[in-house]
């Protein structure tokens with residue numbers, strides 16, 4: 051590579067680095083790959099879940115995590131308290147005691163259509179795949195901004211390890227590539243979980259609500275929340291009673307940062323013009339030169 | 355006119371004692387000489403700071419080998435960011451804002467009055483970035499990957515963090531260029547000094563663009579924590595708030611650091627400058643009070659705009675009011691009053707209060723008003739090792755600052771040959 055070419059490439063690299071994607075700042079990292087393909091996702095029908103925790107076990111086995119005990123006695127005590135996913139648990143079941151009796155709710159990454167975590171990531175370690183899977187890669191630098199930016203508090207960091215990773219459900223991306231379906235979906239004895247394209251599972255969810263309007267509330271959680279997610283939930287009670295936040299809005303999270311990203315190219319164009327203009331305007335006639343050298347001359351003068 | 359004559363004579367008589375460096379071995383001899391400590395080593399400051407620094411370095415090695423969790427930090431899944439990001443990086447960068455504000459005033463507006471303090475401020479800003487923003491290496495969980503945003507093939511070009519990382523890096527270069535004439539003067543490299551001096555204006559313009567963006571970019575990082583930050587603090591305009599507050603945060607730091615430097619390094623500063631210094635303080639206080647009033651006003655407008663007023667009557671609300679009245683409005687008036695009375699003690703006192711306010715504000719966004727609904731017993735609180743490492747980083751920066759000020763013409767007059775340049 052000759053020197054000029056090198057400089058050119060290097061120069062444009064620095065320019066991109068400094069200004070971001072100049073021509074299209076609205077296109078956040080999260081919305082990049084996912085046009086025109088259909089996302090896969092899971093429909094979770096909470097009315098069918100019996101709290102057996104077999105999905106927890108299957109998930110742990112599929113992802114090389116510590117495998118939990120799931121005999122009846124353990125389940126009883128484990129389900130006593132509210133749990134959250136952790137760096138060793140991608141999926142967990144919680145029990146909520148509601149007016150309609152106990153309801154068991156599986157929780158894991160929602161695989162948002164436009165994930166905050168992926169938009170936050172500066173090295174694209176967190177990524178929305180064209181197939182809808184939100185996955186994590188080892189080029190991560192561990193800044194933990196994905197944790198700050200996830201509306202559902204899903205990414206978890208291995209604080210206790212010397213070589214920590216970000217841990218979360220990846221919708222069994224490896225199994226998907228080999229033609230399989232997620233481990234939890236496969237093992238569920240009561241067909242709580244339905245794996246399919248988002249369009250299919252959304253239709254299925256709507257069909258179930260329409261077929262039995264007394265059983266379900268008329269809301270599919272994840273259809274519109276944070277711009278839509280690939281995990282969709284059905285429920286027999288209002289969602290806030292089974293631990294879902296209702297205050298997240300329907301705007302995709304990455305959109306909140308576009309205002310700032312839009313400002314970047316403007317600043318780089320307008321600021322220098324304005325500043326050089328002022329610099330010229332404040333110049334006194336009898337002076338030449340600029341910068342430190344010039345300033346030193348001024349300094350000299352000031353002393354007289 | 356008579357003065358001019360006298361001065362010329364003085365310059366001619368001043369002997370040129372700058373080093374003559376012709377080759378690498380000259381350079382080594384010079385460097386070795388300069389690296390030797392000067393003066394009394396067993397000062398109280400050294401005796402206190404050295405053990406803390408050494409302890410900190412040991413902990414740093416331990417942290418890099420063992421990971422981030424307990425006992426090193428108290429970070430957890432609810433609070434991924436703590437003291438190192440909130441104080442070292444985010445607050446540190448706000449305090450370093452004085453450099454770009456003063457560069458604007460001196461090089462763009464050409465307000466010569468402030469020229470006397472520009473070198474110390476730029477140096478301080480540069481070191482702040484080097485050490486405090488450098489502290490990010492400690493906080494990065496997978497620190498061996500730190501070069502990934504710079505070289506590699508997987509750039510998240512539209513991630514705010516990506517821009518902030520690059521802007522940090524480029525800004526450090528810009529500040530180095532701004533400071534480089536001083537280094538050339540120290541080395542006695544006359545030709546180089548001239549070339550570097552001519553780069554200053556460009557570096558200043560570029561540096562101000564970068565500062566505008568990363569001061570506000572640090573806030574844009576928090577923008578997707580919409581449902582986690584208390585509504586009194588969260589607004590989509592936090593980038594603007596961070597930018598405006600970096601003006602008075604940085605200048606307060608300049609006032610604070612300057613007052614200490616003037617005591618500690620007083621012998622390097624000539625009489626005329628000492629007198630002149632009160633003028634500078636008064637001017638800085640004026641800028642601070644105006645910027646703070648604007649900031650306060652903006653806060654009130656946003657409070658109404660975000661419909662957050664009802665939250666004021668709650669514990670978090672009182673905390674918010676304490677911040678914006680006790681640590682913004684009060685020092686704002688103190689600056690104005692101090693400037694009017696030319697009372698430098700009031701100005702210095704206001705600077706300290708402002709700085710405490712900035713620390714509170716930045717920590718609010720990183721862990722106090724962040725996940726505010728988490729019960730108090732589970733909240734993040736900095737662990738002793740986090741505090742000691744932070745202290746050792748600050749002390750190291752002070753040592754570096756002192757070393758440079760004692761050797762290079764930062765506070766003292768540049769050598770005669772450099773003053774003749776134009």
Ligand code: SF4
Pocket residue numbers: 159160161162165166167168184199200201202203204205218
């Ligand atoms: S739920 Fe959180 S971790 Fe999962 S895709 Fe959405 S933003 Fe990312």
Ligand code: SF4
Pocket residue numbers: 167170171172173174175176186189190191192193194195196197216
């Ligand atoms: S912690 Fe890793 S995956 Fe998460 S945003 Fe940072 S670099 Fe990306």
